[in-house]
Amino acid sequence: MSGPYVIRGSVSLPEAELMWRFSRSSGPGGQHVNTSDSQVELRFDLAGTQALPPVWKDRALQRLAGRLVDGVIAVRASEHRSQWRNRETAAVRLAALLAEATAPPPRPRKATRMPRSINERRLREKKQRAETKRGRSGRWD
Numbered sequence: 001m002s003g004p005y006v007i008r009g010s011v012s013l014p015e016a017e018l019m020w021r022f023s024r025s026s027g028p029g030g031q032h033v034n035t036s037d038s039q040v041e042l043r044f045d046l047a048g049t050q051a052l053p054p055v056w057k058d059r060a061l062q063r064l065a066g067r068l069v070d071g072v073i074a075v076r077a078s079e080h081r082s083q084w085r086n087r088e089t090a091a092v093r094l095a096a097l098l099a100e101a102t103a104p105p106p107r108p109r110k111a112t113r114m115p116r117s118i119n120e121r122r123l124r125e126k127k128q129r130a131e132t133k134r135g136r137s138g139r140w141d
Helices: 054-063 083-102 115-138
Strands: 006-008 018-023 039-045 072-077
Touching: 006 072, 006 083, 018 083, 039 083, 072 083
Parallel strands: none
Antiparallel strands: 018 039, 039 072
């Protein structure tokens, strides 16, 4: 592997807590690709990890609840023929997923009032447009 996969700041995925599983990739391929174990499944125990700060961990558990199985998140990669490249892809994908799940919530929108002049101009232009369209009709009421 190319090194620690940074989630955000100084927090990175601990290599000791990553569980790897390899299996045969499905799909078309050459003579050797169907017999090599190139599909990679990377599992990370999110509920039991000590690598994440408690606030991040709670946030990630809440946001990824639909993807967790007994507190463990799994990521698969089988795009490449090389097992090593699939390992890289899976680790980067897991780090990106955790970075997105642990991100702080966006700031709430500050409500603002629309100025009266803008609203009046919008209504005036709307009436003018309606008059233009009414003038196109065949009736002369």
